[in-house]
Amino acid sequence: xxxxxxxxxxHQGDSLPSVVKHVTQQEINLYAEASGDFNPIHxxxxxxxxxxxxxxxxxxxxxxxxxxxxxTKAFGKSWLEGGKLSVRFKAAARPQDTITTSGKxxxxxxxxxxxxxxxxxxxxxxxxxxVITGGAVVKLQ
Amino acid sequence: xxxxxxxxxxHQGDSLPSVVKHVTQQEINLYAEASGDFNPIHxxxxxxxxxxxxxxxxxxxxxxxxxxxxxTKAFGKSWLEGGKLSVRFKAAARPQDTITTSGKxxxxxxxxxxxxxxxxxxxxxxxxxxVITGGAVVKLQ
Numbered sequence: 114x115x116x117x118x119x120x121x122x123x124h125q126g127d128s129l130p131s132v133v134k135h136v137t138q139q140e141i142n143l144y145a146e147a148s149g150d151f152n153p154i155h156x157x158x159x160x161x162x163x164x165x166x167x168x169x170x171x172x173x174x175x176x177x178x179x180x181x182x183x184x185t186k187a188f189g190k191s192w193l194e195g196g197k198l199s200v201r202f203k204a205a206a207r208p209q210d211t212i213t214t215s216g217k218x219x220x221x222x223x224x225x226x227x228x229x230x231x232x233x234x235x236x237x238x239x240x241x242x243x244v245i246t247g248g249a250v251v252k253l254q
Numbered sequence: 255x256x257x258x259x260x261x262x263x264x265h266q267g268d269s270l271p272s273v274v275k276h277v278t279q280q281e282i283n284l285y286a287e288a289s290g291d292f293n294p295i296h297x298x299x300x301x302x303x304x305x306x307x308x309x310x311x312x313x314x315x316x317x318x319x320x321x322x323x324x325x326t327k328a329f330g331k332s333w334l335e336g337g338k339l340s341v342r343f344k345a346a347a348r349p350q351d352t353i354t355t356s357g358k359x360x361x362x363x364x365x366x367x368x369x370x371x372x373x374x375x376x377x378x379x380x381x382x383x384x385v386i387t388g389g390a391v392v393k394l395q
Contacts, residue, residue, distance in 0.1 A: 140288050147284035148319035149275055152326055154334065165331075173334065174322045178289035178315040185293055190306075193295065193314065199340040 120221070120228040120253050129187045129216030129232060132179050136171050138208040144175045170205035176212055176244055180234050183214045188230070188251045200247030204238075211239040219248075228253040261362070261369040261394050270328045270357030270373060273320050277312050279349040285316045311346035317353055317385055321375050324355045329371070329392045341388030345379075352380040360389075369394040 138158070145151050150172060153160040161169040177200060184192040206212055216234035223229075229250055236245040279299070286292050291313060294301040302310040318341060325333040347353055357375035364370075370391055377386040 134290055140290075143284055143288035144319075147281050147288050148316060148323065149281075150319060150323040150326070152323075152334075154331075166335075170334070172319065172322070173337070174315055174319040175289060177318070178285075178291060178313065181313070181315045182289065182291040182293075185291070190295075193293075193311070193343075194307075194346065195343055196314070197342045201338045202334075202336055205335065 120223075123218060123221070123230060123253070125218055125221055127218045129183050129214075129218070129234070131216075132183045132186070132214045134179050134212050136175075136206050136208055136210045136212060138169060141169065141171050141175065141208065144172055148172065148174065166205060168207060170207055171210075173202045173205075173245070176206045176236050179212055180214045180216070180236055180245060180247075180249075183216055183234065184232070184249055184251070187216070187232075188253075191251050191253050192249075195252055197250040198247065199249070200234075200245050202245055203243045206236075206238060206244050210244075212236050212244060216249075226254070261364075264359060264362065264371060264394070266359055266362055268359045270324050270355075270359070270375070272357075273324045273327070273355045275320050275353050277316075277347050277349055277351045277353060279310060282310065282312050282316065282349065285313050289313065289315065307346060309348060311348055312351075314343045314346075314386070317347045317377050320353055321355045321357070321377055321386060321388075321390075324357055324375070325373070325390055325392070328357070328373075329394075332392050332394050333390075336393055338391040339388065340390070341375075341386050343386055344384045347377075347379060347385050351385075353377050353385060357390075367395070 220231045232249045361372045
């Protein structure tokens with residue numbers, strides 16, 4: 114974890130460190146236990162197969178966690194303690210998908226001694242389909 | 255899961271079904287496994303005790319998952335398949351905290367045959383401190 118990231122350490126246009134994750138039913142099940150969200154669309158393969166989705170899907174927040182991990186890698190404590198996140202869930206992620214996160218520093222604004230780092234971020238599957246798209250803001254003091 | 259929620263089922267001012275969760279180190283550890291985010295600030299109590307945070311904290315996305323569970327309870331498939339989320343992380347949640355989510359339908363907009371349901375949401379701890387605040391938009395067709 115970056116303990117003391119300074120505004121001088123980051124620059125507009127910088128890419129954020131990608132995170133690549135393979136989604137498995139086992140991780141989805143673990144996630145259900147951790148979050149307490151046992152909706153059958155995530156964990157009951159027989160039930161899910163009969164729905165229009167045609168099979169289980171990962172919790173959206175599990176995929177968003179990958180993007181958050183990228184933000185933690187890039188900004189450490191500054192992200193963990195007071196980030197802002199705005200995202201859109203575009204598609205479901207499924208077991209056996211490989212999700213790659215990507216992000217970029219779009220701009221940095223200075224206001225009253227604080228740097229606001231505006232980032233764009235995306236989570237895509239192995240076919241290049243966007244699963245989550247959005248932005249995040251980190252405050253650096 | 256609500257399979258087919260219709261615009262007529264929801265109304266401006268409606269409260270969303272609260273979710274109450276007790277945070278434990280065990281769940282945080284499970285979450286680390288599920289998400290692959292093993293940052294020591296979340297799972298290493300000895301390390302975390304020596305940082306300015308003074309102890310382990312839950313992954314922000316774990317707490318956000320509680321809010322998402324509330325959205326799934328309220329909107330089912332419509333939330334899972336294409337929700338929009340905009341949140342700010344205000345404070346860390348810690349083991350032994352009890353987090354309560356709350357939400358409300360602020361407004362409903364109709365555009366080209368689609369209802370956009372604008373919700374406000376909040377996750378608070380047992381002291382009433384806001385851990386996450388923000389909003390979400392769900393599309394109903």
